[in-house]
Amino acid sequence: MRRTAPEGHGPVRFGPPLPEDGLPVLPELSAVLAAAASRGAHEPVGGGRALREAACGHWDRRGLHCDPDRVAAAPGSHALLLALTAALGGDVLVPRPCAAWWAPYARLLGRPVFHVPTPPESGGVPDPYALLETVRRVRAEGGDPRLLVLSVADDPTATVAPPELLHETVEAAQGEGLHLVSDETWRDTLHDPHDTVLLSPAEMVPDRVTVVTDLAGALLPPGWPAAVARFPAGADGEDLHARVLDILTALDARVAAPIAAAAGYALGEPEAVTARVAATVRLHALLAAEAHAAVVAAGALARPPRSGRHLYVDLAPLRPALTAHGVGDAQELEDFLSARLGMPAPGGHRFGDDLEAPRVRLSTGALVAGSDTERAECLTSPTLLELPQVHRALSRLKSVFDDLRDEARRWEPPR
Numbered sequence: 001m002r003r004t005a006p007e008g009h010g011p012v013r014f015g016p017p018l019p020e021d022g023l024p025v026l027p028e029l030s031a032v033l034a035a036a037a038s039r040g041a042h043e044p045v046g047g048g049r050a051l052r053e054a055a056c057g058h059w060d061r062r063g064l065h066c067d068p069d070r071v072a073a074a075p076g077s078h079a080l081l082l083a084l085t086a087a088l089g090g091d092v093l094v095p096r097p098c099a100a101w102w103a104p105y106a107r108l109l110g111r112p113v114f115h116v117p118t119p120p121e122s123g124g125v126p127d128p129y130a131l132l133e134t135v136r137r138v139r140a141e142g143g144d145p146r147l148l149v150l151s152v153a154d155d156p157t158a159t160v161a162p163p164e165l166l167h168e169t170v171e172a173a174q175g176e177g178l179h180l181v182s183d184e185t186w187r188d189t190l191h192d193p194h195d196t197v198l199l200s201p202a203e204m205v206p207d208r209v210t211v212v213t214d215l216a217g218a219l220l221p222p223g224w225p226a227a228v229a230r231f232p233a234g235a236d237g238e239d240l241h242a243r244v245l246d247i248l249t250a251l252d253a254r255v256a257a258p259i260a261a262a263a264g265y266a267l268g269e270p271e272a273v274t275a276r277v278a279a280t281v282r283l284h285a286l287l288a289a290e291a292h293a294a295v296v297a298a299g300a301l302a303r304p305p306r307s308g309r310h311l312y313v314d315l316a317p318l319r320p321a322l323t324a325h326g327v328g329d330a331q332e333l334e335d336f337l338s339a340r341l342g343m344p345a346p347g348g349h350r351f352g353d354d355l356e357a358p359r360v361r362l363s364t365g366a367l368v369a370g371s372d373t374e375r376a377e378c379l380t381s382p383t384l385l386e387l388p389q390v391h392r393a394l395s396r397l398k399s400v401f402d403d404l405r406d407e408a409r410r411w412e413p414p415r
Contacts, residue, residue, distance in 0.1 A: 015100045016346035016361065018155065018185070018216050019309040021280050022368030024376050025221050028272040029262050033224070036261035043260045045249045047073025047228070051260045054267035055228040061269070062187075064202055064211065070231040072244055073260070077185065077214035077227035079253040080244070081105050081149070084210060084229070087243035088179055090146030091138060095126045097312070097351035097359075099155045099183065114138055114145065115352045122303070123312070124154030125161035128168040135176045148178045152198055153186035156351045156361040157312045158288065158305035160190065163199045170204045179240075180209045185217035186308045188277060191285035196306055207232045210240070217308075218277050219266035226255050226263040279379045284309040286384055287364040290394055295362075298401035299408065309365050312348075315358040321407035322358060333358050340400045343367075343393075367393040 043051070052068040059066050074080045082105040085092060092106040096115035103113045116126035116134045126134075131148070138145050150169070152161045173180055182201045190196045202209040211230040216222040231241040248254075255263065266273050288305040295302050301314040315322060315333065322328075327336045330347030337345035343366035348359030368378050370389040381387055385394065 015104070015350055016344060018214065018222055019361075019363035020222050020365040021284065021309060022365035022375060023280060023283075023379065024372040026272065026276045028270070029220070029266060032265045033258050033262045036258040039257035039261070041257060043073075043255050043257050045252075045254055046245050047071070047255055048260060051255065051264045051267075052228075054264040055230070058228075058267040058269065059211070059230055062200075064200060064230065066230045067233075070233065070237060070241055072229045072231070072241065072248065073255050073263070074227055074229075074248055074253045075255050075259075076216075076225035077101075077183065077212050078105065079248065079251060080212050080227050080229045081181065081183075082108070083244040083247040083251070083253070084181055084212075084240075085109055085111060085147060086247050087240055088147045090144040093126070093131070093134065093145055093148045093178070094352065095124055095150060095154075097123060097156055097348060097353045098149070099151065100346070100350045102149050102183075103352060112138075112143060114143075118157075119165060122154070122159035122161045122165065123157030124151040124159065125166055125169050126150065128165075128172040131169060131172050132176065135178070145176070146179060147181065148173050149181045149183065150201070151183040151186070152200065153184070153190065153307040155186060155308060156310060156348075157303060158308045158310050159303050160196050160198055160306045163197055166199055166201060167204065170201050170209075174205050174208055178208075180205070182209055182211045183214075184211055185214040187213070188218040189281050189284070189307045189309070191281065191288065191306055202230065202232075207234045207237065210237075215263055215266060218280075219273065220259075220263060224259045224262060226259050228263075228267075276379075283368070283378055283384065284364045287367050287390075287394075290385065291362060291364060291367070291397060294394065294398040295401050298398075298405040300401060300404075310361050310363045312359065312361050315360070315404070318401075318404045318408045319358060320411035321404045324407060324411055327358070329355050330357060330359060331355065333360060337400070341366075341397060362397075367397070369393055 051073050052071040055071050056066045085106050091112045093114050094102050095118045106113045117130045119127045135145050180201050202211050214227040231237045295313050299317045305311040327333050330349040334347035345360040349355040
């Protein structure tokens with residue numbers, strides 16, 4: 001490897017955040033937050049009753065029944081995953097690639113992290129045979145794998161794992177005695193919910209899966225940190241819930257009272273919230289489709305985005321042009337494309353991919369620019385792609401990738 005963590009590019013402190021929506025805060029949410037701003041008392045660790053009941057209603061409407069006494073809230077999914085990892089112990093398994101923030105929490109606790117390959121059609125869920133092989137190899141080397149973190153609707157690949165793959169992987173994990181944490185932050189951002197089947201692992205093995213949802217995925221602005229976890233039924237789930245609450249208490253990881261009020265309101269899914277979520281999903285689905293078409297037309301590789309506000313691009317076919325620009329690894333590609341595009345383009349190494357692989361995650365939120373009024377217009381315009389700020393951003397993206405395609409052709413050796 002040419003380099004792993006050069007100065008100014010640390011894998012944790014400089015890691016990418018969740019892809020943002022780029023939109024103004026929903027006025028109704030702001031009003032709820034403002035009305036609760038005078039609440040100076042602490043929310044209980046794990047969230048107050050009202051917030052936990054709202055989370056249960058949210059999951060009930062998605063076919064996942066839960067009890068408020070088996071729910072915990074925290075200021076972001078990071079705190080929940082840290083607490084779960086500490087409570088479960090053992091080694092951690094994650095897909096390759098995976099969300100940028102999954103592995104650092106295990107390493108912070110001194111736990112080994114093992115990346116498991118995903119199949120070609122989707123990310124977020126490991127290939128079942130690769131999972132079995134990894135578990136057996138780790139145990140043969142004296143390791144103790146106990147936790148598998150996965151995401152059916154995935155960051156960074158923006159894919160949705162098919163139910164048949166999920167069934168096989170969950171069955172393999174269950175056979176090896178692994179506890180699953182299902183990160184379902186992006187489950188409500190499916191670009192075409194009528195054409196995409198999303199199944200939660202908790203529907204398959206209710207006693208071995210903890211569901212974690214960061215509300216920044218669809219319901220809250222990223223600057224209002226709140227996440228909820230649904231623990232399994234049964235004695236093991238009760239014990240895990242208690243241990244997680246102990247760890248959250250030690251961390252003093254409480255949701256701020258005004259944010260808890262806004263989170264409870266959003267989880268209740270009143271009409272204003274559901275309308276905003278639907279409009280936001282439509283907006284980013286269109287932007288993601290346009291961005292995908294642009295990078296593929298230039299010769300790069302990318303699976304069609306099915307969820308979220310991002311896409312994952314492999315620039316291996318454009319390597320001759322990248323080499324000519326002195327780009328030899330994912331960190332150099334991150335620097336190069338971020339400068340060229342005028343938007344963050346975190347390299348695949350941030351997500352557990354090989355540093356030598358020229359891959360990046362592009363976020364569609366960066367394509368929504370301008371003032372609050374201009375950004376709000378993106379939600380309602382029937383001609384989104386013709387709005388000046390959107391047209392400029394997409395044109396720049398297309399131009400950068402087209403230039404790389406043309407340069408790659410010039411640098412290709414004669415056949």
